[in-house]
Amino acid sequence: MINVVSLTKDYKTGKEVVPVLKGVDLSIKAGEFVCIMGPSGSGKTTLLHLLGGLDTPTSGSIQINGKELTSQSEKNRTLLRRKEMGFVFQNYQLLPTLTVYENIIFPLHADGKKASPGDVDELLNAVELKGYENRFPHELSGGQQQRVAIARSLIHQPSILLADEPTGNLDRKRSGDILDLLAKFHYEQKQTIVMVTHDMFAAGYADRIILFKDGVIEAEVKREDEDYARFLARFMA
Amino acid sequence: MSVKHSLLALLYEKPRHGYELKTGFEALVEGLWPLNAGQVYTTLDRLERDSFVESLSHDKKDRKQYTITQAGKEELWFWLNEPVGRSLFKDEFYIKFLCASHVSYDNKKSMIRDQKETILKDILHLTHLRKQMSLSGNDTMKLLIEGALLHLEADMKWLERIEEEL
Known part of the structure; x- marks a missing residue:
């Protein structure tokens, strides 16, 4: 469960203060698959970074599973992030000197935990990379690297998966595979997924779509809403 | 048939x-x-x-x-x-666009916008269906949907191109 109240974020460039988020209220239920869309610069990636504790807000509150994120110390925020969250980025962000296997278990390693070979095996099978354990990221295609990143994001069984343009660097076929993979994990394990995207082909995978504009939520629509498709199509066209 | x-x-x-x-x-x-x-x-x-x-x-x-x-x-x-050909006018919007030009219809912009909206709706429905087919393991239907989505994406690009020219 994610609860965001009156969230703002300003960035300072020299003397100028640029407000990127101008007061966002948002509640995401456990197990929901939410998609955040909007033009570049509308604040969607900033929101994702704040939700993940990768950055701190200027004001406002973020509760993750009942815990206030903004009042935690840096150390506790990191612990909360490691326990509850997984991240997937547009440019994969794998560690280039580590093998596929080592990349996948990295979050556990960082937490001083041991990986159970069974868990890693299961994930490798799920992302269809069995046999690639000892390869390095540069030996893989973009789609394969993103599948490693997804496995890495889920190795510690987080309750929340934050994905920033996970299909942004991939062609239509590969991005379809990545979305199918996220859908499969979501269906089987019921993580909360928050995905930032500008890809309309990704939007159809979400239960709810939140539309950002100029640092605020402009509109939102749920899949079961009667005029879901018409509403979104109008917005995107 | x-x-x-x-x-x-x-x-x-x-x-x-x-x-x-x-x-x-x-x-x-x-x-x-x-x-x-x-x-x-x-x-x-x-x-x-x-x-x-x-x-x-x-x-x-x-x-x-x-x-x-x-x-x-x-x-x-x-x-x-038997292979299946595709006629230029199989898509009704093509013939509509031709007729609109023929009668110098001055509402072409809204025609294009509404058509784009319809295509986006189809894309949303089909991507959702793709997700369902993927979850239920119907790979053949998934392939058909992928084909339809590629067509829709091409249609969308074509409409954007026309919009630039109008």
Whole structure:
């Protein structure tokens, strides 16, 4: 469960203060698959970074599973992030000197935990990379690297998966595979997924779509809403 | 006509009666193309007339069973092997656009915008369907949807190109 109240974020460039988020209220239920869309610069990636504790807000509150994120110390925020969250980025962000296997278990390693070979095996099978354990990221295609990143994001069984343009660097076929993979994990394990995207082909995978504009939520629509498709199509066209 | 050949494909496995063919067809297309019973029976009549199917004796519940003939199998194979062309005017929007230009229709911009909206709606429906097919493991339907999505993406690019020129 994610609860965001009156969230703002300003960035300072020299003397100028640029407000990127101008007061966002948002509640995401456990197990929901939410998609955040909007033009570049509308604040969607900033929101994702704040939700993940990768950055701190200027004001406002973020509760993750009942815990206030903004009042935690840096150390506790990191612990909360490691326990509850997984991240997937547009440019994969794998560690280039580590093998596929080592990349996948990295979050556990960082937490001083041991990986159970069974868990890693299961994930490798799920992302269809069995046999690639000892390869390095540069030996893989973009789609394969993103599948490693997804496995890495889920190795510690987080309750929340934050994905920033996970299909942004991939062609239509590969991005379809990545979305199918996220859908499969979501269906089987019921993580909360928050995905930032500008890809309309990704939007159809979400239960709810939140539309950002100029640092605020402009509109939102749920899949079961009667005029879901018409509403979104109008917005995107 | 594809209903005719779909029925032949369903009968290729085993004999079936009319209602089974209706439900079999709907299962094949994942319920996306409802077929009324009347259509099934008129198609079966034509298939029987052309000797592509034969009716067997009635089953226990007094329903007429149909089976595919050798000629029916050959017709099915012939159809499967025949490539499908695509006419320039198969997409009705093309002919609409042509007519709009012909009558110097001054609302072309909104025509294009509404068409884009319709395509986006289709994309959303199909991506959701793709997700469902992926979860249920229907890889063949997933491939069909991928094909349809590629067409829609091309349509979208084409409309954007026209918009630039208007």
